[in-house]
Amino acid sequence: MIPLSWVLALAGLLFGIGLLGALLSTNAVRMLICIELMLNAVNINLVAFSRYQGQAHGEIVALFAMAIGAAEAAVGLAIFVAVARNSKVIDIDKINLLKW
Amino acid sequence: MSFEQVLFIIVSLILLASALGAVFARRIMHSALLAVAAFTGVGGIYAILGSHFLAVAQVLIYIGAVAIVLLFAVMLSQQREISGSNPVRKQKLWKNWVTWAAFGVGLVMVLYFTVNLATPTASQEIPLIHTEPATSLEGLSELLFREYLVPFELVSLLLLLVVIGAVVIARKENDPQ
Numbered sequence: 001m002i003p004l005s006w007v008l009a010l011a012g013l014l015f016g017i018g019l020l021g022a023l024l025s026t027n028a029v030r031m032l033i034c035i036e037l038m039l040n041a042v043n044i045n046l047v048a049f050s051r052y053q054g055q056a057h058g059e060i061v062a063l064f065a066m067a068i069g070a071a072e073a074a075v076g077l078a079i080f081v082a083v084a085r086n087s088k089v090i091d092i093d094k095i096n097l098l099k100w
Numbered sequence: 101m102s103f104e105q106v107l108f109i110i111v112s113l114i115l116l117a118s119a120l121g122a123v124f125a126r127r128i129m130h131s132a133l134l135a136v137a138a139f140t141g142v143g144g145i146y147a148i149l150g151s152h153f154l155a156v157a158q159v160l161i162y163i164g165a166v167a168i169v170l171l172f173a174v175m176l177s178q179q180r181e182i183s184g185s186n187p188v189r190k191q192k193l194w195k196n197w198v199t200w201a202a203f204g205v206g207l208v209m210v211l212y213f214t215v216n217l218a219t220p221t222a223s224q225e226i227p228l229i230h231t232e233p234a235t236s237l238e239g240l241s242e243l244l245f246r247e248y249l250v251p252f253e254l255v256s257l258l259l260l261l262v263v264i265g266a267v268v269i270a271r272k273e274n275d276p277q
Contacts, residue, residue, distance in 0.1 A: 002104055004217065029132070029170070029177060030128055033132060056239055068258070077172070
């Protein structure tokens with residue numbers, strides 16, 4: 001028996017850490033890592049509410065979120081590899097080709 | 101406190117510490133490895149909450165697939181920075197007060213609401229999660245392959261497209277074939 005609020009606090013803190021890292025970091029790979037942490041925090045919330053209600057719907061949604069998070073990581077990292085090949089560094093302050 | 105609660109607190113502390121380490125580690129390689137530790141901790145949380153199938157899926161997807169992709173991306177994209185320069189902006193980090201203020205406000209709100217939820221009022225009791233695995237694998241698969249069949253197939257299509265797209269994007273442009 002674990003209080004629901006503990007799990008919610010954990011997920012909130014993890015999401016906050018991920019958001020902080022995504023806003024502060026200039027390295028694109030690190031930013032993607034932080035986005036993955038945020039996705040994991042959301043999944044913890046989904047699983048917690050699903051287990052609290054005793055239904056499996058939330059777990060299914062968490063499973064889909066995992067698959068889509070993996071897809072996003074694959075495409076994002078492929079883009080960063082392509083950018084790194086062209087400009088030798090992936091500092092997101094310096095990637096401004098699409099800036100108007 | 102029961103054994104599960106103690107285990108939950110220990111795993112949570114490890115998870116949060118490695119997440120903080122992933123954000124603030126000096127080298128991007130350490131950051132990726134600490135993120136893998138954080139993913140493992142999330143899998144442990146799923147197992148403690150009694151959602152065993154998701155714990156296994158977390159290990160397979162995040163620790164198996166995403167971690168390898170992260171490490172490959174670090175290896176392929178950090179030719180200059182591999183010898184120790186710091187990717188986190190050092191001087192601006194503590195001066196970025198808008199981010200820190202938003203983070204602090206969010207933290208206070210999260211803790212306030214959760215403490216509020218954890219304090220029993222006269223009318224309601226503390227919401228608890230039963231950790232014995234109630235939703236069986238059978239029920240989960242019934243749901244996944246009946247009610248959520250169309251999203252399931254769409255996700256498999258998405259994964260196929262992503263694999264092709266990632267190969268096309270990351271390929272060298274003037275490859276002879």
